[in-house]
Amino acid sequence: MELVDISSPRKDSLNSEKIKLLLQTESTKYTVIKKKSSTASSSSLPSWWSSFGYPAKSDENAKYQRIFGYVSCFKCYQTFIYSAKSGTTRLREHQNKCARIISLSSSSSSSSINIDQSNISSSSSSILIDHSIDTASSIQSTLPQHGFRTSLKLSETDTNNMKTLCAQWVCMDLRPFSMLDDSGFRAVAQELIRIGHKYGMIDVNEILRSRHTIARSINDIAATYREHMKQKLIEPLKYRAITICPDFWTDTYKNISYLGLNLTNVDAHYQFFSIDLFCRPFMGVKSGDLIVKKKKTTDPILTIDISISSNNNTLPQAHKDAVSSFNDGLSSEEESGDDEEDVLPSLPMVRKRKTNDKEPLLSKKPVEDIPRAAKTILLTIKQCKKMVKFIKQSGSNKDIENLGGTTVHQAIDIRWISIIDSLQSILKSFKIIKKILIYKQQHKLIMNIDEKTIKQILLLLKPFRDVIKLIQTGNSPSLYMVLLCFQTLKDVMSSYQSLLDYDKVHGGDESKEDVDETDEDILDELEGKDTKRNSMSRRLF
Known part of the structure; x- marks a missing residue:
């Protein structure tokens, strides 16, 4: 395939995490191309360019087009934002860290460290290699840099001080006590300890971001999770090995009915997982046609090409249509209005109580x-x-x-x-x-x-x-x-x-x-x- 460098950047909805995931999962469409030196000799480029290149996507002519604004590592596909105004310190640090990790893993197979390339979700107990950045002068890495934690006994003064701070936080901000046992809170606390071990005593305001920044980053994180979820669902949908369950429930306090959709599957490693795709208010009678109509008039959570599973005879028709509607976009108001006009009113259904001629097996006795x-x-x-x-x-x-x-x-x-x-x-x-x-x-x-x-x-x-x-x-x-x-x-x-x-x-x-x-x-x-x-x-x- 030929390499084509676009002279002007084009608009794209990609971000660093999404580009990294695409490089890992769709190697036929995405790759990392080398930077071409402006001079005849390639030695004029900085040394860190030997580990980095430009992410590129294959077009309809089988030519790779550069994705502007980013650089990616050839070895682990870690992607960074790059422009003329951005610095290169983090790129040099990543080059030293990535080379050190690979040399350590290749020298000793018995004590090798498995690098999690997905990096989609992390827990407090996972080994996060991307966060173990050390200075370029350090050669021998330490255990805390790889996420290993030591157990020690704190002094009574520090323990009592932590109890007091937690109690004041719960009481003054009216927070539930269960927040102290929350896994997310403990993951944030563990990350703060790691940063403090690396940089020493620093101001917490330099680490924690404002609520507006966190709110803006949710969209990017959600898009990354959706992309990861999409990759997980393609294979089970292809082999018809997934169960799609609509769930109806009613809030008796607000008197509102809700419709949810749940996917369950056992993957190739015999691991069971369950995904709740959405849960939205549902107005109407519980019937298959209304489920499909409701799904088509809402913004789909995922956009998955599942045309290969359209011949699935094991699913009810309502479930087939609900699954295939993942590919449908959000319909316009005019189209949805036309659909409502085309729907003919159905005849009222008269339910007849089933009569049982047999005597009940057990008769109910009065209290007396x-x-x-x-x-x-x-x-x-x-x-x-x-x-x-x-x-x-x-x-x-x-x-x-x-x-x-x-x-x-x-x-x-x-x-x-x-x-x-x-x-x-x-x-x-x-x-x-x-x-x-x-x-x-x-x-x-x-x-x-x-x-x-x-x-x-x-x-x-x-x-x-x-x-x-x-x-x-x-x-x-x-x-x-x-x-x-x-x-x-x-x-x-x-x-x-x-x-x-x-x-x-x-x-x-x-x-x-x-x-x-x-x-x-x-x-x-x-x-x-x-x-x-x-x-x-x-x-x-």
């Missing part, structure tokens, strides 16, 4: 017909909720902690598993809670609650808690676990001895804290719990 022992169990759960509510409102959790107990957790109606957590927290501090309630003259809250009954209820609900935690895995697939969990519950609920055997195997550390007392309390099954277990067993069968 429930056995007395079963009522006792329901009353215990209800009374435990009242007791926890009083402890929360009166601030007695602090008293429980001072006496050596653990705080009680409140049950939430929309989370069924929270009932189990609430009963477990009561059981751990049952004696302490009883003393505090008697001291506060709240005997009525503890009268109908028996420690043995709570243990028996937890024994009955423990298999259901394990199954719920196993199936509720977020966006990852768990449908294949339903049949296994269903069979497990059938086997466990078949008899009380099976329930005891399950508790011995899956009891965990909680059941081992007080083995003798627990065995005595659950040795004989309560009458009311027997009724509950039989009812659950009949529903499973």
Whole structure:
């Protein structure tokens, strides 16, 4: 191919990170060309030009056209902004660093350092070679320059000072305490420590940028992530190995429905990943044609050429159209208005309730017909909720902690598993809670609650808690676990001895804290719990 140097720069929406990614992933279309010296001898060029060149893109005539305003490294494709007014210090530093890293990796294969060329996302634990820039005079690199961190014990003065600063930050700026455990905050803090180790004591205002600068950089970062996501999705879409799931949910507080699109896939390295493409307000009925119409009238998140997957017969038609609409741009107002006029109103659909001639397998009983022992169990759960509510409102959790107990957790109606957590927290501090309630003259809250009954209820609900935690895995697939969990519950609920055997195997550390007392309390099954277990067993069968 011939090399063509354009005399005048052309406008392009590329940036340094995007050019680097294109050089790594699309080597047939993008390359790095050498700088031509203005004189006959190439020795007139600075030494750092031996490692750098101009990024170029192949046109329709198979000729490389230079991308103006940037220079790229021949070895790692690191791209920098370059113009007549920009300095060359960072280019010389990168040349020394890149040559040193490659020489170290080639000299010893057993202790080589793998350089992550993507550099799209970084975590606090990743080795960032691009940030380990040292002076040109240094030859031997140190471990902190490569991202290795040492563990040491700070002085008590420094530890207390950090606690005070964090507490003041949370209280004065009204920030949530969870921000201190946020991975992004810790990544920023770790980077500040690295910069301080490199340059010494410097002003923090020289490092941190203003909110306006960060807001402007989000667009560039988002474009880089989209480009990286596009490269990851091309292959699974080509081989029809991706699952596209629309998700509808409603905000009951604002009474607004939302439509989201989620992609799940297992890559060639057997790594599962899930991508949420978008989530936008959705007005209308949940139907395939409205999904497609909504997707076509919104700006696509990604522009992926997936015409190769248009013959996919395994996807519903609505999903095919939704996927193919990735290539559609944002329609103009006139075109969208014409589309609305062309759509004919559909006939009102009359839904008929399905009649079932068969008798129900299990008839619902009124509260009056429930056995007395079963009522006792329901009353215990209800009374435990009242007791926890009083402890929360009166601030007695602090008293429980001072006496050596653990705080009680409140049950939430929309989370069924929270009932189990609430009963477990009561059981751990049952004696302490009883003393505090008697001291506060709240005997009525503890009268109908028996420690043995709570243990028996937890024994009955423990298999259901394990199954719920196993199936509720977020966006990852768990449908294949339903049949296994269903069979497990059938086997466990078949008899009380099976329930005891399950508790011995899956009891965990909680059941081992007080083995003798627990065995005595659950040795004989309560009458009311027997009724509950039989009812659950009949529903499973």
